[in-house]
Amino acid sequence: xxxxxxxxxxxxxxxxxxxxxxxxxxxxxxxxxxxxxxxxxxxxxxxxxxxxxxxxxxxxxxxxxxxxxxxxxxxxxxxxxxxxxxxxxxxxxxxxxxxxxxxxxxxxxxxxxxxxxxxxxxxxxxxxxxxxxxxxxxxxxxxxxxxxxxxxxxxxxxxxxxxxxxxxxxxxxxxxxxxxxxxxxxxxxxxxxxxxxxxxxxxx
Amino acid sequence: xxxxxxxxxxxxxxxxxxxxxxxxxxxxxxxxxxxxxxxxxxxxxxxxxxxxxxxxxxxxxxxxxxxxxxxxxxxxxxxxxxxxxxxxxxxxxxxxxxxxxxxxxxxxxxxxxxxxxxxxxxxxxxxxxxxxxxxxxxxxxxxxxxxxxxxxxxxxxxxxxxxxxxxxxxxxxxxxxxxxxxxxxxxxxxxxxxxxxxxxxxxxxxxxxxxxxxxxxxxxxxxxxxxxxxxxxxxxxxxxxxxxxxxxxxxxxxxxxxxxxxxxxxxxxxxxxxxxxxxxxxxxxxxxxxxxxxxxxxxxxxxxxxxxxxxxxxxxxxxxxxxxxxxxxxxxxxxxxxxxxxxxxxxxxxxxxxxxxxxxxxxxxxxxxxxxxxxxxxxxxxxxxxxxxxxxxxxxxxxxxxxxxxxxxxxxxxxxxxxxxxxxxxxxxxxxxxxxxxxxxxxxxxxxxxxxxxxxxxxxxxxxxxxxxxxxxxxxxxxxxxxxxxxxxxxxxxxxxxxxxxxxxxxxxxxxxxxxxxxxxxxxxxxxxxxxxxxxxxxxxxxxxxxxxxxxxxxxxxxxxxxxxxxxxxxxxxxx
Numbered sequence: 001x002x003x004x005x006x007x008x009x010x011x012x013x014x015x016x017x018x019x020x021x022x023x024x025x026x027x028x029x030x031x032x033x034x035x036x037x038x039x040x041x042x043x044x045x046x047x048x049x050x051x052x053x054x055x056x057x058x059x060x061x062x063x064x065x066x067x068x069x070x071x072x073x074x075x076x077x078x079x080x081x082x083x084x085x086x087x088x089x090x091x092x093x094x095x096x097x098x099x100x101x102x103x104x105x106x107x108x109x110x111x112x113x114x115x116x117x118x119x120x121x122x123x124x125x126x127x128x129x130x131x132x133x134x135x136x137x138x139x140x141x142x143x144x145x146x147x148x149x150x151x152x153x154x155x156x157x158x159x160x161x162x163x164x165x166x167x168x169x170x171x172x173x174x175x176x177x178x179x180x181x182x183x184x185x186x187x188x189x190x191x192x193x194x195x196x197x198x199x200x201x202x203x204x
Numbered sequence: 205x206x207x208x209x210x211x212x213x214x215x216x217x218x219x220x221x222x223x224x225x226x227x228x229x230x231x232x233x234x235x236x237x238x239x240x241x242x243x244x245x246x247x248x249x250x251x252x253x254x255x256x257x258x259x260x261x262x263x264x265x266x267x268x269x270x271x272x273x274x275x276x277x278x279x280x281x282x283x284x285x286x287x288x289x290x291x292x293x294x295x296x297x298x299x300x301x302x303x304x305x306x307x308x309x310x311x312x313x314x315x316x317x318x319x320x321x322x323x324x325x326x327x328x329x330x331x332x333x334x335x336x337x338x339x340x341x342x343x344x345x346x347x348x349x350x351x352x353x354x355x356x357x358x359x360x361x362x363x364x365x366x367x368x369x370x371x372x373x374x375x376x377x378x379x380x381x382x383x384x385x386x387x388x389x390x391x392x393x394x395x396x397x398x399x400x401x402x403x404x405x406x407x408x409x410x411x412x413x414x415x416x417x418x419x420x421x422x423x424x425x426x427x428x429x430x431x432x433x434x435x436x437x438x439x440x441x442x443x444x445x446x447x448x449x450x451x452x453x454x455x456x457x458x459x460x461x462x463x464x465x466x467x468x469x470x471x472x473x474x475x476x477x478x479x480x481x482x483x484x485x486x487x488x489x490x491x492x493x494x495x496x497x498x499x500x501x502x503x504x505x506x507x508x509x510x511x512x513x514x515x516x517x518x519x520x521x522x523x524x525x526x527x528x529x530x531x532x533x534x535x536x537x538x539x540x541x542x543x544x545x546x547x548x549x550x551x552x553x554x555x556x557x558x559x560x561x562x563x564x565x566x567x568x569x570x571x572x573x574x575x576x577x578x579x580x581x582x583x584x585x586x587x588x589x590x591x592x593x594x595x596x597x598x599x600x601x602x603x604x605x606x607x608x609x610x611x612x613x614x615x616x617x618x619x620x621x622x623x624x625x626x627x628x629x630x631x632x633x634x635x636x637x638x639x640x641x642x643x644x645x646x647x648x649x650x651x652x653x654x655x656x657x658x659x660x661x662x663x664x665x666x667x668x669x670x671x672x673x674x675x676x677x678x679x680x681x682x683x684x685x686x687x688x689x690x691x692x693x694x695x696x697x698x699x700x701x702x703x704x705x706x707x708x709x710x711x712x713x714x715x716x717x718x719x720x721x722x723x724x725x726x727x728x729x730x731x732x733x734x735x736x737x738x739x740x741x742x743x744x745x746x747x748x749x750x751x752x753x754x755x756x757x758x759x760x761x762x763x764x765x766x767x768x769x770x771x772x773x774x775x776x777x778x779x780x
Contacts, residue, residue: 041266072621088270096272133616140614155612162611162624167264167271175625176607180261182570185440187394191567197606197627202443202571203292204264204271 044168048087054094055102060109061086062125068161070132077175080165088164089157101156108139108153115144163204172199209250210243210471217243217471217508218775220493222478222523225325227744227760228514229460230368234768235512236469240775243506244470247477247498247515248322251298253457257447259294267293287316287709290329290445298328298445304657310666314706317518317665317713323474325516326711327455329445332421332573334374335754336365336385336762340583344639345750348585348593351546351642352720354749355730358385361762364769368761371463372454373430375438375574376419384416384579384754390424392417397566398630399576399602405691406578413581413687415600418574421454421758433462440570453573473506475499477658480527481511481536481740489780490536490740493523496658510739510771510780514764517547517745518648521716522663524727524742525650537734543727545647546718547667548751550710551596551638553702554677556684558693560602560630567604567627576600578634580753592675596638597753598684605629632693636680639751640707641672642715667707677702712756714748732767739780743767 049061056064068080068089080086093102112135116124120131127135138144139154165171172178176199218240221231228244235242250256264270271293278286285291285299300319309315320326339358345351362385369388377392395403395417403415422438423430430436435451435458444453451458464470475498482491482505492507513520521544527536535543582588582595589595605628615623646668650661677700685698707713720726723735732747734740743764745756752759774780 041268042270070616072624073618075618075621092269092272095269096275098275136616137614159608159611162607163270166607166624169263169265172263172265178263179570180263180441182440184437185393185568185570185572187396187399187568187572189567189569191565191627193564193626195567195627196625197604200263200571201606202441203290203294 042088042091044084045087048084048090053087053090055090056106056109059113059123059125060106061090063109063112063123064089064157066125066132067136067157070129070136071158071161072165078170080161083165083168083170085161085164085168089160092160092164101153104153105157108150108157111146111150112139115146119144166199167204175199208465208470208472210473212504213243213471213506215241215507217241217506219243219510219512220245220506220508221512221514222493223325223514223516223519223744224323224456224461224472225320225514225516225744226327226330226456226757227764228325228512229327229456229464230761230764231512231514231743231768232470233460233464234765235772236464236467238768238772239467239469240772241469242464242471243508244464244472245476245478245493245495245506246323246472246474248474249498250472250474251323251328251447251457253451253461254447254449257449258297259292259446260443260449262294269293284316285318288318288329288711290331294443295329295445298322298447306654306656307663307665308651308654309706310664313666313668315665315667316706316708318708318711323472324456324461328447328457330757331755332444332453333577333755334369334372334376334387334419334421334758335579336387337361337752337754337759338383338385338583340383341750341752341754344584344594344752345642348588350593351750352718352722352725355719355721355726360730361759361766364762364766365758367765368758370427371429372421372459372761373423373426373435374419374758375422375424377417379414379416381414381416381579383581383583387419387758389419390422390426392419393422393424393572393574395576396568396602398560398563398632399600401563402560402600402632402691403576406687409690410581410687413578413598415576415578418577418599420574422573423452433459435459438573440572442571442573444573476504476506477660478515478523479503479658479660480523482507483527483529483531483536483737485529485531488531488737490737496660498658501658510775511741512767512771513740513742513746514744517713517716518663518665520742520744520746521648522650522660524717525648526661532736537727537736537740539736540724540726542644542718542725544649544716545644546642546715546749547646547648547665547707547713548640548642548715548748549667549707550712550751550753551640551669551673551677551702552635552710553638553669553673553705554681554684554698554700555633555635556681556688556696556698557631557633558688558696560632560693563630566630575602589676589679592672592679593641594639594672594676595753596636596676596680598634598680598687599637600632600634602630602632605631632688634684634687636677636684637710637753638673638676638680639753641670642718642750643670646707646715648716669702669707674702712745712751714745714751714756717742717746718749719747720749731770732763733770733774738774741767741771
């Protein structure tokens with residue numbers, strides 16, 4: 001407890017000295033980032049499943065939305081789809097990942113659709129969640145015809161969903177603990193297993 | 205201050221300093237503080253402290269792709285720069301544009317040339333690790349017969365290390381090790397609990413391999429001097445390469461530039477790409493530099509009594525190779541014929557990683573901008589391992605796994621989501637940082653036909669790892685794995701990566717205009733002065749005779765201020 005108080009004090013002390021150096025308006029602007037443009041940043045959409053997206057067709061977006069919430073459902077914090085992580089995954093694959101990876105990701109969702117039809121007679125996003133989980137688990141343990149390559153592609157999508165969640169302002173600062181300016185380094189502070197980890201990483 | 209930046213001038217300066225990175229900043233500061241009119245010639249744009257750190261103070265959600273770089277942009281303009289660990293959407297404006305900075309590599313070889321062509325150069329992007337060379341480093345070539353002897357010894361440089369450390373600010377513990385001489389220091393950063401455990405374990409298992417806290421050019425307890433420059437204590441963000449408005453790590457902008465500017469003796473010519481040196485064969489002196497404007501491609505000239513080349517290892521050598529005359533048809537000050545040869549980098553191509561069990565109730569606060577370090581324990585021939593020469597340091601790191609690692613595990617749903625939000629297992633790793641031998645065959649030359657957009661011949665680079673470097677990394681991987689296993693870590697694995705990583709990517713390129721006692725075998729004397737031309741100095745990494753294992757930047761600083769001290773004396777006595 002005293003650790004946290006110390007850090008806060010340290011930060012306040014720092015804010016003061018930084019303000020003296022730069023003048024209060026500049027200091028405040030630099031520290032909260034409000035003076036910087038975020039016009040290009042990915043913005044959550046109302047409904048990313050309403051139409052075809054950049055990489056994925058509408059059906060795949062509907063599937064991706066389900067996958068988001070199977071991995072990160074609503075609990076005391078928002079679910080992944082409530083943060084439009086499925087929309088972000090489509091954006092990120094398009095902007096950052098290779099065309100080959102995009103094609104692989106589409107291929108996996110198509111294979112999941114076929115598996116869903118074969119085993120459960122419906123499209124994936126229309127299945128009950130128990131059946132959906134069964135399919136996802138079979139990708140991870142390579143059953144129901146899923147291969148090692150399918151697992152690899154699925155892990156990429158899963159990592160992107162998790163990345164998309166914890167790099168939103170909400171995920172980084174409200175679900176995890178965020179230190180924009182830690183105020184100094186402590187090598188040892190107490191940790192309880194229920195505590196959140198740091199959401200502030202410097203580089204991502 | 206309004207006339208700090210200049211473009212056209214007829215003034216004859218006392219000194220031209222080409223480059224504004226770590227080396228150029230120090231040269232300019234030292235000359236200015238000693239009363240010499242100095243012009244810093246920088247090929248890139250102006251980067252103003254604080255104002256131009258546009259990636260700073262922004263959470264990932266404020267970036268287009270959450271701090272990842274657009275794939276199209278990377279493919280077209282940053283296909284080499286992207287290999288640097290610090291390249292991200294928040295730092296990319298401080299890296300060169302590969303499309304405009306072409307070079308060639310010999311068939312079957314590769315070289316990753318990381319560029320930072322702006323005011324401040326790579327001082328904005330560096331990793332800030334700061335270690336002195338030790339007594340054996342300066343004698344390594346002589347001791348095993350590989351490469352020429354350094355024309356200076358540790359005692360020659362020690363007072364100059366003191367000098368630069370006081371100003372720069374180095375967070376370092378006084379470890380009292382001959383192999384890692386103490387620095388004039390600020391308090392070191394703290395250890396994590398598993399690191400302390402492993403430090404103690406290693407000291408009983410391997411008494412000759414002490415693990416110390418990595419020394420870094422950060423202010424942990426700023427002095428009055430630092431505070432007067434507007435520099436404050438490190439806030440442990442570890443986002444340094446975005447630029448630091450606190451001035452907490454050493455850069456040209458935070459440290460040497462304000463000191464130089466304060467004297468009133470400094471001018472800066474930005475956007476000035478040096479094409480070549482202007483040489484007066486009658487007097488055997490350089491008179492100045494020919495410059496091509498970075499943007500308009502117009503030409504202009506600057507003149508001075510002395511020229512310090514601080515344009516980076518390959519930058520300085522490229523300028524010299526392109527400065528041809530009847531007296532020096534193969535590049536200025538190159539009667540030895542070794543200009544361009546003996547290119548080296550550090551060999552960062554092996555390591556091991558494992559899981560530390562326990563310590564579940566331990567965590568850390570803040571992001572430490574350094575990590576523990578085991579200095580080279582094979583620092584003289586009697587301690588060499590079998591099968592190769594020289595040695596390596598081991599850079600250590602530890603952290604608790606977070607959502608990035610946990611996302612790769614199997615699982616879904618409420619329990620998995622909770623796990624993602626919590627701190628995971630402790631991981632600890634050792635990464636080898638090895639020497640690379642000086643070899644004549646590893647060299648750069650001007651390309652016969654290809655030029656860049658400024659009409660300057662491109663560098664043709666021919667550089668590769670020798671068997672010595674490969675055997676060293678094979679051994680380092682085995683050694684690191686053994687150390688972690690004996691210390692009780694679980695799931696230990698090791699790796700080598702010299703097959704896929706070319707030289708250059710340690711960004712410690714040195715050599716190509718080496719110092720030496722013999723003018724027939726070296727370009728520079730022991731004071732970084734050209735044997736052939738008394739008023740031309742090269743004080744960046746080009747001057748190195750060997751790499752040692754420690755990060756080179758602190759030594760760039762120390763040899764530069766020593767060379768300035770020498771040049772000032774020569775100027776005062778009218779010898780140059």
